[in-house]
Amino acid sequence: MATKKEEAKFEENLQALEEIVRKLESGDVALEDAIAEFQKGMILSEKLKKTLNEAEETLVKIVGTDDQERDFSAEQKAY
Numbered sequence: 001m002a003t004k005k006e007e008a009k010f011e012e013n014l015q016a017l018e019e020i021v022r023k024l025e026s027g028d029v030a031l032e033d034a035i036a037e038f039q040k041g042m043i044l045s046e047k048l049k050k051t052l053n054e055a056e057e058t059l060v061k062i063v064g065t066d067d068q069e070r071d072f073s074a075e076q077k078a079y
Contacts, residue, residue: 010051017044 020041023029029037061069 010048013044013048013051017041017048020044 020037023037024034024041060071
């Protein structure tokens with residue numbers, strides 16, 4: 001499970017990415033700056049994607065009554 005620090009970092013990265021998107025959408029950015037912002041955005045996007053994938057992997061596991069970790073079965077995913 002993600003720690004408070006990891007959650008905060010995720011939220012901070014998401015906010016930073018949203019700010020970059022706003023800047024780029026405004027059209028008020030010089031070409032060189034737009035390219036640099038785009039590159040930063042792509043790096044943030046990859047970090048966010050990795051965090052979400054790791055969270056998904058954690059969430060699709062359950063701990064049985066025998067304290068053994070198991071993947072969710074198809075029936076359990078049907079909610």
